[in-house]
Amino acid sequence: MSEPLLRVRGLRKQYGPRVVLRSIDLDVSEHQVVCLIGGSGSGKSTLLRCVDMLDVVDDGTIHLAGIELTDPRLDTDAARKRIGIVFQAYNLFPHLSVLDNITLAPRRVHGVPRKQAEETARELLARFGLADKAREHPDRLSGGQQQRAAIARALATEPDLLLFDEITSALDPELVGEVLDVVADLKRRGLTILMATHEMDFARQVADQVCFLENGVIVEQGTAEQVFTAPREQATRRFLSRVLDLPGRDGTVVV
Amino acid sequence: MDFTKTRAPHGAAGTAPADDAYRPSEREVERRRFRRARKRRHTWISAVCTLLFLVAVAAGALSSPGWERVDSLFLDGTELREAFPDLLHGFWLNIRMFVIAEVLILLLGLLTALVRVTRAPGLQPLRLAATLYVDVFRGIPTLLLVFLVGFGLPALQLQGTPSEPWVLGVIALVLSYGAYVGEVLRAGLNSVHPSQRSAARALGLSERQTLRHVVLPQAVRNVVPPLLNDFIALQKDTALVAVLGPLEALRQAQIKADYDFNYTPYLGAALLFIAVTIPLTRFADRLQRRAAQRTWAEAGR
Numbered sequence: 001m002s003e004p005l006l007r008v009r010g011l012r013k014q015y016g017p018r019v020v021l022r023s024i025d026l027d028v029s030e031h032q033v034v035c036l037i038g039g040s041g042s043g044k045s046t047l048l049r050c051v052d053m054l055d056v057v058d059d060g061t062i063h064l065a066g067i068e069l070t071d072p073r074l075d076t077d078a079a080r081k082r083i084g085i086v087f088q089a090y091n092l093f094p095h096l097s098v099l100d101n102i103t104l105a106p107r108r109v110h111g112v113p114r115k116q117a118e119e120t121a122r123e124l125l126a127r128f129g130l131a132d133k134a135r136e137h138p139d140r141l142s143g144g145q146q147q148r149a150a151i152a153r154a155l156a157t158e159p160d161l162l163l164f165d166e167i168t169s170a171l172d173p174e175l176v177g178e179v180l181d182v183v184a185d186l187k188r189r190g191l192t193i194l195m196a197t198h199e200m201d202f203a204r205q206v207a208d209q210v211c212f213l214e215n216g217v218i219v220e221q222g223t224a225e226q227v228f229t230a231p232r233e234q235a236t237r238r239f240l241s242r243v244l245d246l247p248g249r250d251g252t253v254v255v
Numbered sequence: 256m257d258f259t260k261t262r263a264p265h266g267a268a269g270t271a272p273a274d275d276a277y278r279p280s281e282r283e284v285e286r287r288r289f290r291r292a293r294k295r296r297h298t299w300i301s302a303v304c305t306l307l308f309l310v311a312v313a314a315g316a317l318s319s320p321g322w323e324r325v326d327s328l329f330l331d332g333t334e335l336r337e338a339f340p341d342l343l344h345g346f347w348l349n350i351r352m353f354v355i356a357e358v359l360i361l362l363l364g365l366l367t368a369l370v371r372v373t374r375a376p377g378l379q380p381l382r383l384a385a386t387l388y389v390d391v392f393r394g395i396p397t398l399l400l401v402f403l404v405g406f407g408l409p410a411l412q413l414q415g416t417p418s419e420p421w422v423l424g425v426i427a428l429v430l431s432y433g434a435y436v437g438e439v440l441r442a443g444l445n446s447v448h449p450s451q452r453s454a455a456r457a458l459g460l461s462e463r464q465t466l467r468h469v470v471l472p473q474a475v476r477n478v479v480p481p482l483l484n485d486f487i488a489l490q491k492d493t494a495l496v497a498v499l500g501p502l503e504a505l506r507q508a509q510i511k512a513d514y515d516f517n518y519t520p521y522l523g524a525a526l527l528f529i530a531v532t533i534p535l536t537r538f539a540d541r542l543q544r545r546a547a548q549r550t551w552a553e554a555g556r
Contacts, residue, residue, distance in 0.1 A: 052457050054456065078459075080458070080459040083457070085457045087450065089450060091451060093451065095476060104455075105458035105459055105460060109458065154458075157458065
């Protein structure tokens with residue numbers, strides 16, 4: 001494989017004296033799904049926010065398709081057109097209908113004519129089982145429906161890279177499946193996705209690469225198979241045994 | 256891959272069993288009967304209490320030693336009828352001042368609020384000016400401002416300064432209320448959750464587009480009730496312009512009252528103001544209730 005789509009080198013981020021990310025190296029190649037796993041406060045969300053330039057990094061570089069995102073001279077608005085992000089709390093715009101939520105960026109940022117933007121939006125909604133919700137406002141939708149609408153909104157601008165920040169964490173357990181279905185579908189269509197997640201089963205089945213973060217460091221990364229079935233690091237084993245709720249006193253994961 | 260195993264059943268509403276056979280139980284029927292009776296009893300009690308209260312107040316007023324004087328000085332029917340056409344004519348000017356001032360206040364308030372929340376370095380002088388404006392004009396009593404503008408502005412003898420007293424009054428009201436409304440709108444802009452800004456910026460919207468399409472609409476929606484309260488206050492404060500002399504309702508009442516040595520015209524003017532402010536207040540209440548419900552609905556997600 002040639003140059004990765006996303007390349008992170010030596011990334012450091014701190015809030016005041018608290019170092020949230022230290023020396024992060026990460027590659028995401030095209031058409032890959034990379035899952036970030038790790039406990040709360042391990043730095044997964046911060047890493048995604050840095051990649052989307054919502055937070056300013058304190059050291060290191062991030063390149064997207066050869067363009068340095070960490071350059072302060074960069075036109076962030078232009079660079080952001082290539083990245084789509086979905087948040088844990090959906091963050092749909094409550095004053096706009098679902099359709100207007102999705103067409104806002106294509107129309108205002110990319111100058112797509114209204115009719116064409118709405119056509120694309122309706123196709124996306126239909127694909128995600130929300131065809132009848134186009135005219136509803138977000139507060140009339142269930143959490144799972146809102147999150148699928150938020151994914152549709154992120155996809156509407158046809159970004160090169162998708163960032164998913166624990167998109168199922170705010171959902172009731174029975175609604176998690178419908179959102180993960182959508183993500184699995186995106187992978188089949190060849191999108192490039194970097195996602196923070198607590199859904200271990202899902203990460204295991206969908207991810208090409210899994211990175212385990214702890215205290216702002218990537219402790220271990222490898223294929224999903226390797227990280228889940230034969231973790232090299234003690235910390236990874238400890239984490240997995242905790243979240244997978246398997247006994248195993250020595251920390252090994254029985255699979 | 257099977258992520259569908261936990262999928263929620265959709266369209267459950269269509270499969271609910273028919274409910275035709277339902278009859279309320281005897282206990283429920285009895286409960287409903289009791290509730291109806293209790294409601295009837297409460298209605299009676301509240302009606303009787305209100306009536307007693309009104310009678311007591313009326314008796315207190317009527318038995319006071321000065322009642323006869325008050326009755327003839329404030330509640331003179333003929334006086335009211337005579338004064339009413341002039342009062343109404345004057346009140347029409349109040350309404351016009353109110354509407355014109357309201358439009359200008361919204362524009363000025365929006366401008367100050369926007370200037371104060373943006374961070375563009377080139378706008379720094381404007382930002383300082385807006386902050387100074389709000390600080391100064393919120394601190395000056397509106398009546399004082401009416402005097403200052405009404406008598407001070409013409410005294411400058413600048414070219415093109417309006418000399419119509421009611422126009423000067425409107426300028427004073429706009430300056431005073433613009434500062435308040437600017438602060439209300441600024442609070443509204445700050446009340447929109449930062450995640451909304453993040454989401455908009457992440458979609459590639461520029462700072463300005465984010466403000467225009469995402470933050471501002473939500474901000475305005477959040478502050479409609481307090482804005483309406485300010486406008487109800489403004490509607491009353493149009494009477495302050497009376498000190499400059501234009502023939503609005505209060506001034507008309509004053510003229511008539513001084514002429515006849517009878518205060519009833521003041522009461523007439525008060526009734527006119529109430530006739531407008533009460534519906535406005537009810538309307539504001541309703542909006543506030545609806546906004547509260549919406550906030551709860553969003554928080555309860």
